[in-house]
Amino acid sequence: MKESVEHGETSSKAPLSKGVSKGVSILDVILRFVAIIGALASAIAMGTTNQTLPFFTQFIRFKAQYNDLPTLTFFVVANSIVCAYLILSLPLSIVHVIRSRAKYSRLILIFFDAAMLALVTAGASAAAAIVYLAHKGNVRANWLAICQQFDSFCERISGSLIGSFATMVVLVLLIFLSAIALARR
Amino acid sequence: MSENIAIHVNYGKAASSSYDTTFAGSGAQHRKASSRDVPFLLRSGGDGLRRCMGLIDFVLRVAAFGPTLAAAISIGTSDERLSVFTNFFQFRARFDDFPAFTFFMVANAIAAGYMVLSLPFSAATIMSSKATGVKLLLLVCDTIMAMLLTAAAAAATAMVYVAHEGNLRANWVPICLQFHGFCQRTSGAVIASFLAVFVLMILIVMAACTMRRHHRG
Numbered sequence: 469m470k471e472s473v474e475h476g477e478t479s480s481k482a483p484l485s486k487g488v489s490k491g492v493s494i495l496d497v498i499l500r501f502v503a504i505i506g507a508l509a510s511a512i513a514m515g516t517t518n519q520t521l522p523f524f525t526q527f528i529r530f531k532a533q534y535n536d537l538p539t540l541t542f543f544v545v546a547n548s549i550v551c552a553y554l555i556l557s558l559p560l561s562i563v564h565v566i567r568s569r570a571k572y573s574r575l576i577l578i579f580f581d582a583a584m585l586a587l588v589t590a591g592a593s594a595a596a597a598i599v600y601l602a603h604k605g606n607v608r609a610n611w612l613a614i615c616q617q618f619d620s621f622c623e624r625i626s627g628s629l630i631g632s633f634a635t636m637v638v639l640v641l642l643i644f645l646s647a648i649a650l651a652r653r
Numbered sequence: 654m655s656e657n658i659a660i661h662v663n664y665g666k667a668a669s670s671s672y673d674t675t676f677a678g679s680g681a682q683h684r685k686a687s688s689r690d691v692p693f694l695l696r697s698g699g700d701g702l703r704r705c706m707g708l709i710d711f712v713l714r715v716a717a718f719g720p721t722l723a724a725a726i727s728i729g730t731s732d733e734r735l736s737v738f739t740n741f742f743q744f745r746a747r748f749d750d751f752p753a754f755t756f757f758m759v760a761n762a763i764a765a766g767y768m769v770l771s772l773p774f775s776a777a778t779i780m781s782s783k784a785t786g787v788k789l790l791l792l793v794c795d796t797i798m799a800m801l802l803t804a805a806a807a808a809a810t811a812m813v814y815v816a817h818e819g820n821l822r823a824n825w826v827p828i829c830l831q832f833h834g835f836c837q838r839t840s841g842a843v844i845a846s847f848l849a850v851f852v853l854m855i856l857i858v859m860a861a862c863t864m865r866r867h868h869r870g
Contacts, residue, residue, distance in 0.1 A: 536822040539811045578861045582796075582854055586803050593804035594811035597753040601815070602823070608750040609816070611825040640796060643857075647792050651785055651864050 485652065492649050493565040499638050499645070500561055504554045506635035507588070511547035513628035514540060514595075519621040532614070532621040539598045540625065546591030547632055550584045550639075557581075564649075571650075578646045585639040592632040599625050700782065706863050707779035710856060714775055717852040718768040720845040721802070725761035727842045728754055728809075733835040746828065746835045753808040754839065760805035761846055767798050785864070792860045799853040806846040813839050 514534050521530040534540040560577060564570055602622055605613030615622035728748050735744045748754040774791055778784045816836055819827035829836035 532822065537820060538818075539814065575861060579858050582799075582857050585796075585800065586850065586854060589800050589803040590807035590810075592807075594807040597808035597811040598815070600752065601812075606751065608746060609826070609828045611815075612823070614823045636800070640800060643796055644793060647789065647861055647864065650861060651789055 492645055496561045496645050499642055500554055500558055503635045503638040504551055506631040507547045507551035510628045510631035511544050515544045517621055517624045519618050532618045537598055539594045543591045543595040546587050550588045553584050574646050574650055578643055581639055581643050588636050596629055704779055710859055711775045713852055713856050714768050714772055717849045718765055720849040721761045721765040724842040724845040725758050727838055728758045731835050731838040733832050746832045751812055753812040757805045757809040760801050764798050764802050788864050795857050802850045806843055809843045813843055
């Protein structure tokens with residue numbers, strides 16, 4: 469008797485909750501596209517930096533590229549890996565739109581999303597620390613602010629951080645969406 | 654006969670008290686004895702596993718509190734004065750000469766405080782079986798904290814790397830050649846912080862797993 473009453477209640481709520489789950493899955497796909505664009509733009513913008521100054525002095529070399537600073541190399545690599553992962557996970561989240569019954573694949577998606585979030589956060593914030601150092605220098609350690617010489621290089625590396633931070637925020641939203649979808653089942 | 658069917662329906666709903674009340678007869682004493690003999694964690698099927706994972710969650714939170722506190726304290730008390738000074742170096746290094754280390758210390762202090770504050774919420778999810786809202790809140794806050802800690806640890810790692818190796822192009826001298834103790838302290842603090850990040854990641858994945866398993870009832 470109790471079971472038949474419960475069955476009646478769930479069948480009347482079914483269309484609305486199915487609509488909400490489909491909405492959540494579609495939002496997931498859209499956010500993945502946004503994150504792909506952000507990570508790709510960051511990696512390309514950082515990877516194509518190349519500035520040569522027309523003069524040179526005794527203390528500063530006259531060419532700057534992203535792989536002169538190993539942290540920026542890590543940044544480019546991390547963003548490329550995250551972009552590749554997001555492109556590969558796009559079919560899986562499209563499958564979630566069609567079949568919202570999937571339990572284990574959502575769990576796998578949350579696991580890898582968390583790992584990629586850690587990677588992109590590490591890359592973006594290490595690069596931010598180096599960019600800050602390049603802008604301001606450090607008085608105690610006697611590190612010169614190289615942005616005063618290489619201004620277009622500096623502008624490039626500062627701008628490419630924005631895409632990476634946007635990817636980070638979007639990945640956090642993706643984890644929340646998957647968790648909500650799991651909790652509603 | 655009807656009592657047997659009632660037992661089947663109630664199984665797995667964490668209602669071990671209804672076990673005792675629906676049964677009337679000599680079998681009841683046998684059942685009562687066995688439900689008291691079975692320990693708290695293994696009492697009834699899926700519930701025991703959920704409580705076990707809740708306990709692991711609690712223990713991991715306590716375990717993550719240690720490294721974050723240690724990292725914050727060890728960077729906060731890093732202060733080294735050299736006995737020599739030259740034309741190019743100042744002779745003292747402290748954490749607030751490097752903004753990345755200041756951010757690192759603040760983030761680790763916040764994370765340590767959060768770990769302590771989330772302990773009662775974690776205990777509440779062990780006790781009550783219907784606490785989906787609390788679980789979701791803990792998952793959200795854990796994700797934000799993990800992100801903050803990863804960012805702080807990565808920024809400090811970048812600084813420590815430049816301090817150890819220097820940079821040829823930008824003419825940045827590696828200061829670790831002079832400030833040994835300062836460098837060792839900051840490197841150790843960064844390692845401790847990465848340990849805490851790892852534990853937080855495990856907590857996030859476990860919370861997602863138990864959220865999936867819970868809603869069956």
